[in-house]
Every structure is written in structure tokens, then in C-alpha cells.
Amino acid sequence: MKVVEKKRTRRDEVDEIIRAEDKWEPIGHTPMPELPDLRNWDMRLLKTYKPFYAPMCDLCCFCTYGKCDLTGDKRGACGIDISTQQARVVLLACCMGMSAHGGHARHVLHYLIEKYGRDYKINLGDQVNVEAPHIRTVLGLKPETLGDLEKAMEYVESQLIHLISSLHTGQEGSALDYESKALHASMLDHVAMEVADIAQIAGFGYPASVADTPLVGLGWGAVDRTKPVVLLIGHNPVTAIPIVDYLNANGLQDKVEVAGICCTALEVTRYSDKARVVGPLSRQLFFIRCGIADVIVTDEQCIRTDVPIEAARAGTALVATSDKVCYGLEDVSKQEADEIVSSMLNQGKQVLILEPEKAAEVAVRVALELAPKRNKVLTKPEEIPDLAKDHRLCNMCSQVCPNLLPVGDAIEAAKNGDLQPLVDVFNRCIGCGKCDQECPRHVPIIKMMQAAASWETWKIRAGRGPVMDTEIRKVGAPIVLGTIPGVIAIVGCSNFPEEIDEVAEIAEEFAKRKYIVVLSGCSAMVAGMRKDKEGKTLYEKYPPEFDAGCIINVGSCVSNAHITGAAMKIANIFATLPLRGNYEVIADYVLNRVGACGLAWGAYSQKAASIATGCNRLGIPVVVGPHSSKYRRLYMSRKEEDDWTVMDGREKKLVDTQEPSPEHLITVVESKERAIVTMAKLCIRKNDTPQGRQIKLTHYISLHKQYLGTLPDDLHLFIRRASDIPIFFKKEVMPYLEKVGWQEKPVLSLPTLVGTYPSEVPIDAVVH
Ligand code: SF4
Ligand code: SF4
Ligand code: SF4
Missing domain, CATH: 3.40.50.2030 (Rossmann fold)
Structure with missing residues (x-):
């Protein structure tokens, strides 16, 4: 009799890769998800947080049919409209960003595997047991060796080819589906970053399980x-x-x-x-x-x-x-x-x-x-008049400056012996070099800045890698209940709109208010470039723990995975939700219960685009600076018009909360003041207890008054019961509520989006 061999399914392959027989946690609904597997979650997010497109250009020249005019309701020769084209460009950026981190991860892995072999063990120290929250959650794999990290990269790479393929002319025809793919690429970006940093920590012996790095x-x-x-x-x-x-x-x-x-x-x-x-x-x-x-x-x-x-x-x-x-x-x-x-x-x-x-x-x-x-002599102030001798105040330099800095006037003043305006320009300069290039008289503007730059020295705390499990155990409850008002993650590049030390000011404002402040990349550097009256930088002034009122530097760009990973660990360690192949449940938890908000104040790169979009799929809102409007797309709600119905996980019934929390997934603001106020608001979550909500609203109100001079005009939307009203502001808030006709709103102890959209995940999966 002929024996019919059982057909091997993709699930069989997945089970083999993630060692399904190893029962460390039950496997969720989406181990190693492919493009469509989390699409319903994305569509649910995008229903509330609709893409808002701001095209940099109305034309498309992707293929030889072009250039095509996409203005108004015109479509290109391939049928694409302007929104879908913008979403396509966003996906392209996210694929580039993810590939840059992935390329880095691959290179590090390749180097270390050649040196130590695939069986080399990963060890992040005795305080980090949940070593790879992204790999655990997305793949369903608990990585133990460099070889396991390689499996994660192979999965990421296999997804990338499908994502890039969808960018080809005559493929995807829906802006929302392109957005879903961008969210997928960016989720994978966090996996790739995690691979890179775990490999580096394990292979190079970087510090881990230690807060007090040098x-x-x-x-x-x-x-x-x-x-x-x-x-x-x-x-x-x-x-x-x-x-x-x-x-x-x-x-x-x-x-x-x-x-x-x-x-x-x-x-x-x-x-x-x-x-x-x-x-x-x-x-x-x-x-x-x-x-x-x-x-x-x-x-x-x-x-x-x-x-x-x-x-x-x-x-x-x-x-x-x-x-x-x-x-x-x-x-x-x-x-x-x-x-x-x-x-x-x-x-x-x-x-x-x-x-x-x-x-x-x-x-x-x-x-x-x-x-x-070599003769390493810097430009001295007395050399400035000679360097500027050909300058004629034509202001062509000022006209090309992306930060609209008065470069020409500063050169004029410096030529006449006053360096202060050039000092001010240097402090707001993003180093593009356009002024220098544009000058018709070849005035060496950047060279002259050597005389204006501060040659002061500062301190930065070396990157500490993952947040420890012990730290999560301590802060998990206060974050979820709202009594620690939020986790503020300041990340990314240095395309800042104003003075470089705004980042330090923002970080300190939140640390003083007992938020947990985490930094990475160029933002972590500039946060150290300011001293207080005693000559201390933020890193010397604030403790380096993941705790209220502390400031930590997780490390480089790829260390960003530890920030999002910390939010996942809260769901896992504090709420005991399984991570394994359980992305929807974990993202839903983070969106509704973990009061975290990112800030990419000087984001410029495609990597920053994918980092932010990856935060968004996980339910973490991000605020970006003015230059980042050039990314072309935001995810914003229309707070009073949108439907804020969620499922009450305990009662298993739909409840219209009428509360826009968090209000946006990614939004742009024009000033440091707006950024601070917006971040405080974006830490509000439906799960906050009355005590927690009071604390969050105290900060939202006081920051709004401090920086914008008034009570927030949307305050009533975030007050569910009288018990939410901060005692300190009660006298001021009560007449305001009366004026706007405020009414009580429902309070839920287990808000979830699961059950509000088509999903294989049962509501019970979010109950803990
Ligand atoms: S991809 Fe479409 S819109 Fe773009 S140039 Fe080609 S035909 Fe025109
Ligand atoms: S472009 Fe050159 S010459 Fe003109 S104002 Fe600037 S520095 Fe002076
Ligand atoms: S180098 Fe600095 S001052 Fe010059 S154009 Fe660029 S941002 Fe402006």
C-alpha cells in the first residue's frame, strides 16, 4: 500500500523554528506573523488613528510612465492616487530604516558567529530573564544562542522581500494596506534592533543587568x-x-x-x-x-x-x-x-x-x-575678521538655512568683533553645511564656528542596554495604575528646530515631575550637553534607574528595542500575559494601559520613521518635531468626532468611553512647549485609576498653564468622574466643567480593543 506523506505546512516550519515543543509559554495566535496576519489589528488602529498625509510633492516618478500628476483626485498611469502614493513612500522609508538596523544586526551576528560559533550563549546578566521581548512576542522564540538570533534575522529578511515587492508599480492599491505593511516592517525593525543589541551585549561583553554604568x-x-x-x-x-x-x-x-x-x-x-x-x-x-x-x-x-x-x-x-x-x-x-x-x-x-x-x-x-x-590649531576669535573679509551681507546663507537662522547677520557681527550672534547660530545649527556651500564669496562659515563653539566638556552615562526585570517588577503596577505618570522616551536624531539643549530641558521637566525618562542615540548625547549651576549634567544629577524621577541612557539606535521591550515586559512580568506569538494581546495591553510616550524631536532618518511606526503598532504614541512633517504622514484621531468605544474585558460588553486616550499615535508639534504638554497628555490611558488620573491631570494642567498660559481646552474629555479631578486645581476646574457642560463618563478596569474588530484572539486572552 502506498504511504501518503503528510504535507508539511508553514505552521510545521514555524513550530520547528520556534521549538514549539518547548513549553515555556503557550503559543499565541500569530507566531512569526506574515503580512496579512496582523492586518486586522492595524486596520483597527487606523480606524481611530487615521493617516493624515502632507505630501512633499504631488508628482510620482517611480516608473517610466511618469512623471504622473497626482494632484486633487487625479490618478497616475498605474491607477494610484496621492494618498496611496504617500503611503507607499512611507513604507519605502520604513523598509529602508528596518534594513539599516537589520544590516547592522546581520553584520554583527556574522562577525560574532564567525568568532564564537552559532551555539554561543546569550547572557544578559542575572537581572534580565526576559531577554528578548520582541523576539519572544513576534516570533514566539525564546532565543538562547547567537544561532537563535540568526533565525530571527532570517524571518525578518523573509518578510522584507514581500514588503519591498509590494512597492513595485501595479501592486498595492490601498493607502491603508500600505500603512499596514509599514506597521509590519516597523514591528520587524524592533526585532532587528533587538537582535543587534543582544548580539553586541553578548558578544562584546557590554554592560547588562547594571544601571550605574560609567x-x-x-x-x-x-x-x-x-x-x-x-x-x-x-x-x-x-x-x-x-x-x-x-x-x-x-x-x-x-x-x-x-x-x-x-x-x-x-x-x-x-x-x-x-x-x-x-x-x-x-x-x-x-x-x-x-x-x-x-x-x-x-x-x-x-x-x-x-x-x-x-x-x-x-x-x-x-x-x-x-x-x-x-x-x-x-x-x-x-x-x-x-x-x-x-x-x-x-x-x-x-x-x-x-x-x-x-x-x-x-x-x-x-x-x-x-x-x-599635523598642526591641529583651531580658529581663534582674532582670526575671524580676516576669514570674513570677503563677506558682504548678501544673506544668501540665511536664505538656505533649514532652521531659518540669521547666518549672514551673525557673520557680519563676528566680523565686527561680536561673536555672540554666531554662538547663537551654532547652538541652533543642524550642521547641514548649506550656508557654507551657498556663500558666493566662499566665506568659511563652518570653520568660523570653531571660534564660536563652546569647548566645554560634559558627561554622558554609557548605554545600559535592557531594562532589568527587577526594575519592571517595581514600577509595573504604578505605571499601569497611573501613579507613575508616564514613561517618556526621548530618542532619535539631531535635526532639531531650535537650541540643542531643548532636549535636556524636556528631559529634566519630566524627571522633576517623577516620570521615568529614557533616552537613546543622538538625543541621549545632547541631553548631557547642559549643566546646572553646580556644573552637573542630567546624568550626574538624576539616578540611572528605570524608576520615577530617574534618567537613563539605554544606548544607541538599536538599543531603542529595549524601550519598547520594557513596555512589553510590563505586560508580561507585571500582568503575567504570555508574550509568545501573542502580539495583538501585548500591543492592546500597551495601548490601553501602559502610559508611555516617545519623542523624536530631531528625527530626520528613515530609521527614525520605522522606529516610530514600530512604536505605533505596539500602541505607543510618538511626538515628533517640526522637521518631521516631511515624513509626510501622521496617525491622528479627531478626538471629539471619533468613536472611542472599547470592550470592557471583565464585563465583556462594549462601552463608549468618550475618552480620546491616547489621542494620537503620531503627531507633529512646532515648539518645545507644545511637545511637553502633548507628551503629558499622551501618557493618559483608559486604565488609569482615579488616583493615577489625578496625578496625570495635575501634570497636564500645570504644564499647560506653565507653558501655554491656560487650562487645556480639552480637559473635560479626560475627566471621567469627579474623583479624577486633581485636588490642587479643583477650584479652577469645577467652573470650567460647568461651563462646558461636562458629564460623567464610564470608568473601566480592563479596557481592550479585542472584541471590537475581527480577530482570532478571544477576549479572555486579555484577562489576567
Ligand atoms: S508608479 Fe504609477 S504614478 Fe508613479 S510614475 Fe509610474 S505610473 Fe505614474
Ligand atoms: S552668503 Fe557669504 S557673503 Fe553672503 S551674507 Fe552669508 S557669509 Fe556673507
Ligand atoms: S550649517 Fe547650520 S547655519 Fe548653516 S545652513 Fe545648515 S543649519 Fe543653517
Whole structure:
């Protein structure tokens, strides 16, 4: 008799990958979800938080049918309309962002697996048992080894090919479906970031299970330019770590300065507290032109594409080390180090070296040889009149400045001996270099800023990686009940609209009010660039725990996964909800019960777009600064018109809460003041107890009065019962409520969206 072999289904494959037989938690409804699997969750979110599109351009030129005019209700030759085209561009950005983190993760994994093997164990210390909340929740896998992290990356990559495919002409025809795909790509971004950072922590021995990480030098003034200086630019530590190892192995750790710009700086300071953080991305051009670096080592992401030109002008040697950023340079990876060093020193050759240990040796040796021959003199104030001698106040520089800075007037004042206006310009400069490029008289504006810049030094706490399970146990209840008013996550790049120290002001405002403040990336750096009257930075002033009134730096861009991961851990550790393949339940919990809000005040990159969109799928609202309107899309409710019905999970009945909480998933604001007030409001959740709501409203009201001068005009929407009214403001609030005709609203102890949209998840799954 013929034996018919049982057909192997995708679920069989998934079960094998996630080791389904290992019963650490029951498997939820969506282990390793594919594009359509969380689509209903997305559509439910998008029903309340509708995409709002602000096109940068009404044309499409994606294919050879174009350019197509998409204004009004016109459609392109392929049938696409303007909204769907915007959503397509958003998905493209999210795929790029996710791929950048994923490429980083792959590179780190590849390097570490080659070094230690696939069976190398992941160990995040004795305080972190839930090691990978994203991988557990999205895939359903509890990773134990580098090989398991590789499985997570293989899954992410398999999804990416479908996502990119949908961008092709003549594919998706719905803006909402493109948004669902963007949410999918961005959820995967957090998986990829988690893979990258866990691999780095495990493989490079970064700190984990410790809050009190070292304070390290911050600022361009912190770099000792009397020593040879190796400057790292980018995000990937695969070459940075061997540089530190080479210095240590050769007794050079006190003889050579290792400094970094952007996230590689944050990575290397997790490995060595002797390394320096120069500053954020926005100081890249400024610092390169200072000529302090003897050798620049580039890796990947957010590096100026003209680094070879700028490095050559500054007399700085260049070693590129990433296959993503080759600059057209000769790949000398197979040459002997002696030969490469000689060609760099004698012929001024810039090189590509894809072998990290060799790149490290070459960079250090070239720096040691080159430094004594270089003259690292900064522009002095007395040189300014001469540098500005050709300036004629045509103001062409001011006209191209994206931050509308009065550059021409500042140069005029500096020429006449008053440097203060140039100091003010520098503090609000995002380092694009457009002014300098535009000047018809070739006034070296960026060079002149050396005389205006503060050469003060600051401190930043080295990135600490994941939030510990012990910390979650302590703060889980107060966050969910609302008595810790919220978790404020300040993340992302340095395309700031105003002074660089606004980030520190925002962080301190919330820390003083006993919110939990977490930072990462360039925002973590600029938060350290302000001192109080006693000369202390925020990192020296506030405790480094994940607790009320504390400020922590989780680390680089990829460490952002630990911030969203902390919200997931609250659902798991405090509420005992299983993570495994249980994305909808966890996201629903976070949306309705975890009062967290992100701020990407200077977001500029595609990575920031996918990080934010990934937060949104998980139910975490994000506020972005004015430049971020150029991302083209927000997710906003129309608070009084929308339907705020949710399911009462205990009673199992639909309840119209009439409460727009959280009001938006991603929104743009124009000022620091608006950002602060909006974030306080976006920490309000339906689950707040009366005591918790009183605390949150106390901050919302007092911040609104402090920064905008009045009571909030939507206050009545967030008061459910009289017991929600903050006692301190009762006298003021009661007449207001009477005036607007306020009425009581329902209070729920277990609000959930599950049960309000088609889903395989039963309501009981959210009950704990
Ligand atoms: S993709 Fe569509 S809208 Fe764009 S250029 Fe081609 S036909 Fe025109
Ligand atoms: S563009 Fe050049 S010449 Fe004109 S105002 Fe600016 S610095 Fe002066
Ligand atoms: S480099 Fe700074 S001052 Fe110059 S245009 Fe850009 S933001 Fe404005």
C-alpha cells in the first residue's frame, strides 16, 4: 500500500523554528506573523488613528510612465492616487530604516558567529530573564544562542522581500494596506534592533543587568587633541571594538584618543570608558573640519557621503569599513597592514578595509604616525575678521538655512568683533553645511564656528542596554495604575528646530515631575550637553534607574528595542500575559494601559520613521518635531468626532468611553512647549485609576498653564468622574466643567480593543 506523506505546512516550519515543543509559554495566535496576519489589528488602529498625509510633492516618478500628476483626485498611469502614493513612500522609508538596523544586526551576528560559533550563549546578566521581548512576542522564540538570533534575522529578511515587492508599480492599491505593511516592517525593525543589541551585549561583553554604568567624556572639547585621534563615525561597532582591543593589547590605551560621532560613539563607550563621545550627527561636519581627527573610520548609517572630500581637505586619513559605504575606494582588505599603512602615509591613500582587526590596526598605526606631523590649531576669535573679509551681507546663507537662522547677520557681527550672534547660530545649527556651500564669496562659515563653539566638556552615562526585570517588577503596577505618570522616551536624531539643549530641558521637566525618562542615540548625547549651576549634567544629577524621577541612557539606535521591550515586559512580568506569538494581546495591553510616550524631536532618518511606526503598532504614541512633517504622514484621531468605544474585558460588553486616550499615535508639534504638554497628555490611558488620573491631570494642567498660559481646552474629555479631578486645581476646574457642560463618563478596569474588530484572539486572552 502506498504511504501518503503528510504535507508539511508553514505552521510545521514555524513550530520547528520556534521549538514549539518547548513549553515555556503557550503559543499565541500569530507566531512569526506574515503580512496579512496582523492586518486586522492595524486596520483597527487606523480606524481611530487615521493617516493624515502632507505630501512633499504631488508628482510620482517611480516608473517610466511618469512623471504622473497626482494632484486633487487625479490618478497616475498605474491607477494610484496621492494618498496611496504617500503611503507607499512611507513604507519605502520604513523598509529602508528596518534594513539599516537589520544590516547592522546581520553584520554583527556574522562577525560574532564567525568568532564564537552559532551555539554561543546569550547572557544578559542575572537581572534580565526576559531577554528578548520582541523576539519572544513576534516570533514566539525564546532565543538562547547567537544561532537563535540568526533565525530571527532570517524571518525578518523573509518578510522584507514581500514588503519591498509590494512597492513595485501595479501592486498595492490601498493607502491603508500600505500603512499596514509599514506597521509590519516597523514591528520587524524592533526585532532587528533587538537582535543587534543582544548580539553586541553578548558578544562584546557590554554592560547588562547594571544601571550605574560609567560616566564618560562628552563633547568635542573632551577629545585630547594633543594625542593621536581616531574618530569613528556611524553606528556599527564591529571595527570600533577591535580598535580598543588593539590599543589595549599594545599598551596604547592612554596614548591614543578614540572618539565617536553618532551611535558608534555610544557603542564604543559601552566597551571602554576611555573613549569619548564627540556629539550628535549635527556636529559631524563641524568636527571633521576642525581637523582634530588624524584618522576617520567610517562604518554605516548617517555618515556624510562627502567624508572622503572633507577628510582630505582637513588632512585627515580615512578608512572605510562597511560594504554599505565604500566611497569608490580600493578594497585593500587582502593587503598586509604594513603595505596599507605605507600607502596611506606616503601617498595619502584613502582605503576600504572590510576586515575589522586589520582596519583597527591600520587606523591606530596611521594615527600614531600622522599626528605628530599635523598642526591641529583651531580658529581663534582674532582670526575671524580676516576669514570674513570677503563677506558682504548678501544673506544668501540665511536664505538656505533649514532652521531659518540669521547666518549672514551673525557673520557680519563676528566680523565686527561680536561673536555672540554666531554662538547663537551654532547652538541652533543642524550642521547641514548649506550656508557654507551657498556663500558666493566662499566665506568659511563652518570653520568660523570653531571660534564660536563652546569647548566645554560634559558627561554622558554609557548605554545600559535592557531594562532589568527587577526594575519592571517595581514600577509595573504604578505605571499601569497611573501613579507613575508616564514613561517618556526621548530618542532619535539631531535635526532639531531650535537650541540643542531643548532636549535636556524636556528631559529634566519630566524627571522633576517623577516620570521615568529614557533616552537613546543622538538625543541621549545632547541631553548631557547642559549643566546646572553646580556644573552637573542630567546624568550626574538624576539616578540611572528605570524608576520615577530617574534618567537613563539605554544606548544607541538599536538599543531603542529595549524601550519598547520594557513596555512589553510590563505586560508580561507585571500582568503575567504570555508574550509568545501573542502580539495583538501585548500591543492592546500597551495601548490601553501602559502610559508611555516617545519623542523624536530631531528625527530626520528613515530609521527614525520605522522606529516610530514600530512604536505605533505596539500602541505607543510618538511626538515628533517640526522637521518631521516631511515624513509626510501622521496617525491622528479627531478626538471629539471619533468613536472611542472599547470592550470592557471583565464585563465583556462594549462601552463608549468618550475618552480620546491616547489621542494620537503620531503627531507633529512646532515648539518645545507644545511637545511637553502633548507628551503629558499622551501618557493618559483608559486604565488609569482615579488616583493615577489625578496625578496625570495635575501634570497636564500645570504644564499647560506653565507653558501655554491656560487650562487645556480639552480637559473635560479626560475627566471621567469627579474623583479624577486633581485636588490642587479643583477650584479652577469645577467652573470650567460647568461651563462646558461636562458629564460623567464610564470608568473601566480592563479596557481592550479585542472584541471590537475581527480577530482570532478571544477576549479572555486579555484577562489576567
Ligand atoms: S508608479 Fe504609477 S504614478 Fe508613479 S510614475 Fe509610474 S505610473 Fe505614474
Ligand atoms: S552668503 Fe557669504 S557673503 Fe553672503 S551674507 Fe552669508 S557669509 Fe556673507
Ligand atoms: S550649517 Fe547650520 S547655519 Fe548653516 S545652513 Fe545648515 S543649519 Fe543653517
